[in-house]
Each structure stands twice: as structure tokens, then as C-alpha cells.
Amino acid sequence: MVVILGWKSSPIGRSSLLKSICNLSKKLIAESSIKLSDVNLIIHAGVYRRNFRTEPAFASHVQGELGLKCKALSQESEHCFSFDVSDGSCSPYVALNSAKHMLKIKSGGYALITIGDERPNAQSYWPYQPISCVMLVALEGDGARLISTTFDSKAFETTAVISTVFDGTKSANVIGQYSPVEQEITTQNEMFIGETNWLSGRHMHEFLTMYSQGLTKLHQINDNSGKSVTATWM
């Protein structure tokens, strides 16, 4: 079980994803009861990165931009570990589950989970208005408690896979076309289900807003690919 001690979200707007995430992270930590140096772990969850960057992990850029424990190793020094996870718009729950395990390994600290996407390049078709969402997470404390998650790949279709293609007319690698899986989504009582064409940050922004108002403790994300995740919160 992990607990969200605090969270913040904001549309990226004209900012870069990195600036948006780092600004939100600084505000979140400033308003919390912990210091930045208490963060031992950064996990970024998202799909689209500027110019389709594949390495290093985006989370390492967040760590560097925050100036978090960027120092040489000694026998006593404290350090952070940063990496990325992804699984379409189900990515936030992959990050939360990964944090649960990594916080046991890097015990005694807090995790910063950052969620967001940005337009890879101007040549790619981009119908989204991404929202960045950052969450301060621990194994215990006061806040939203993630009780369980269930991932389901049964409806996954390979025709819904998204890849880049090289567009010769634009002379650029761009997001290729795909066929979203048509899903029949049944709304259960009090379960919040976002739209399948939302990106990860929007899903968590909308759910956490509803949760904060006491309107729901059940969340389902249905990805364009047919994959889904259902989460129970307390």
C-alpha cells in the first residue's frame, strides 16, 4: 500500500514538461512537511517525450533540475534513484506500484512520482492538452491510500499500438496512425472512469480532484489499446 501525502497538477501550456513538472514539484514540497532532501526516489510515468527521447530516464532530468542529491558517492552520503515507467495511460498505476516496492528497498524516504507528456515535435499530429501531475508518496502517513490495483490486458489489440513513422514529406519522425480499440465501458457506482483519449496526467488530475472532494474511491483507466487498470483507494 502507498499513500499520496500530497499532489499538484497543472496544464503544461506553453511550458516544457520538465519545467512544468519541476515547478509543481517545488511547490508541492514547499507546502508539505518534508524537505526536498527527504526524497529518495523519483519515478516518471508518461508516454510522449520531447523529440521522442529514449535515454536517459526523464526522471533523472527531474532529479538534476531539482538539484536533488547530485553529488559524489561516499560511504555516508544520501542519494536518490530515478527511472521511468510506461504502459500507455495506465502508467500512473505502474509508477505507484513500483514506488511501493522501491520505497521498501530505499527505506525511510519519500518518492516523487511525476506524470506527464509533451508534444514530441511540431511535425507530429497532437490533439492533446497535457496536464502534469506530481505526487508525493510514502508507505505510510495521512492521505489517499492505494489499496489495490488490477491490470487487464484481455481487450488489448495490436492494431491500437502507437509507434513513430518517418514522414518523408516533413522529413521527421512523427507519431504514426493507429486504430483505438472501441470499448464498451460500464460505469459502476461511484467509480470514476476517464475518457480513453486522455493522457496519464489528465486521468490522475481528474480522479484526484474527485477523490479530494470525497466523490469517489474507485478509479478505472481505459487505454486506447484496450488495456485497463482498476484501482481501489481508501
Next chain:
Amino acid sequence: MNQGLLHSKILSFASHIPDNFVPIDEFAAVGDLPGKLDLHRLTGIDGHRRSNAGEGSLELAIKAAEKSMARAAIKPEQIDLVINCAVSNLSGKLGLHISPSMATIIAKELGIDEAICFDISNACSGMMTSLMIADSMIKSGEISTALIVSGENITSLIDEAKSNNLWLNSKAIASMTVGDGSAAYLIGKSETPNQVIFSEPFTFAQYNKLCIGEASKKRAGPLMRTKASQLQQGVLDNLSEFLTRSMQHMGLDWTEINHVYSHPTSPKAVEKGAEIAVATMGPIMQLHNISHDIANTASTSHCMLLEKSLQAGKLKSGDSTLLISFGSGLAMLSMYFHLPEGIEKWL
């Protein structure tokens, strides 16, 4: 479930090493590089393996995964978790896979229907990061068996680098040191403790701009730009403290480790690291610095070396093995494990 009573072990590992060997003279002859740079002398690399035409990360990953499942006699329905950790995730036509996770596609191809599937991205340290999470999930009782897999289809980086004027773009030269390949590990429950132990994982983000992989702005596929000497120096500057601290954290005696594998950015780089390791920790029982004919295969590199050692008859059931991982970012972590029982019969 009581985490204290649950243990894990490596059930099997497997790599697909492509047959097609490309000697260094064919892509980076002395006259091809700025300042008559002798890449072989500088790195110790003789060449790399190149995947078949049309073969991408997915196809490579499937080959390693199927081999690892056969070696461990594990059926698809026994696998609860699939993590893909490739850096490249490129199709044979150089399309970058974006969404959902490549792990989902790999699982579907393998007939793994019920597993949790996701991707982890942590450059060349993605494999160790993924194994660390899978290990924790097994020890917490959440899952029983995990497949950690990667297919690296990255030799197109060489073509991209060569399409540039390398006199003006020296940061592209490190792209010449990569090779294709794939790797898979199966990790599962164990009745014996301490079969798999991880070091503390670190990210030294002060080095996070020294190796960047992203889409080429001129041609299909990716590019990589690296300040190789600065990145290597970042590793070497922290290596002595890392090894000392890791051995203490893992409760290991360095002199009793049978096999050591370091991420092979190049054989020469491993030699430099080994000098520091020996000076800090003492003699290494067996350092497998054998990447000269496969080059740097990113997240698959340790497993590719293990496969080579296996083929050379160097590995025995139960042998203790240490994998030391470095990845751009800069990530550093290690995994210690005992080689699976019956490994001598795998070939």
C-alpha cells in the same frame, strides 16, 4: 503474506546473439574517423552483431524470452509479470514503439495472457532496475514468476552517426560502439534465502546530459550523442566508493564471488574499472571482459556476456555472480545471484 519468509532466485537467463558479425573495419576503419582515430585500439572492440533485416526489438526479445522459458521449463501461464526494459524499442523499419508497453506485445506474442505488463526505462541500467522491482514483487508475495526482457536493435545508431560529419560532431562517435542483441531473465520463488541480492541503487543526475538518445531530426530512427570520456570519468570517480558500499550493503565477501560482469561500454573501459576494483576490493576471481565481438548492447549487455560465458563452458550451477550496471543518467546498481541449477545442461 509475510515478506520475511519469501525469497527469490534466477530461474534462467538467455540471450540471442545475432550470427551476423560486422568487423570494425567495415564501419569504423581508421581512415573513416576524425584524426585517424583508431576505434579498435581506443575501445578494444573488434566489431558487433547486427540483427537480420526487418528484425526489430520485438523479434529479438521474443527469441531471448523463448529460450529462457525453455531453459527454465516455464510455461506462459506460469508467468505473472512481464517487464520490457529496452532502450531502443525499435521495429525493423526503425519505428519507435510508443504505447502501450512493449511488454504487452511481447506477452501477447508469447501467449502470456494473465500477466501484469509494463516497460521500465533507465537506459543501460533498465534490466537491473526491472529485476530489482520483480524481485521485490516476488518477495512481497504479489507474484510468483517474472519475465524481464529486452531486445536492443541499435546498430542503426552507427548508420546515423556516419551520416554526419564526425569532425564536427564528435559526440556521435560513441554510437560506433553499440551492437544488437537481446536478453531475458526469469526470476521466481526460492526456498533458500540470499539467492538474489541487490545493492543500493543510485542516480548521479549531475551527469544526466552526457548521453542522450532521441529521434534523429534528419532520418528514420534514433540518434545518440555522448560525451563518452566525461561519462566514463563519472563512473570511475564513484566506482571505488560504490563497490565498497555495495559489498557492505549486500553483506558479500568480494573474494568469494566467482564471476564478475561489468556493463561493457567497451573492453578498455572495463579494464580501467577493473583496476579500480582490484585496488579497492582485491583480486577478482573471474572478470568476464568479453564484449570485444558483441560491443555494447545496452540493457542486454550483462546477459549477452553471461550467454557467451555459458557457451564457453565457464559457468557452473550455484556459482556466485555479480552484475555491475551503469546507465546514462547516471545510474549505478548491482545484482548478485547464484547461477541456476542445471545450467550445464542448457546448451
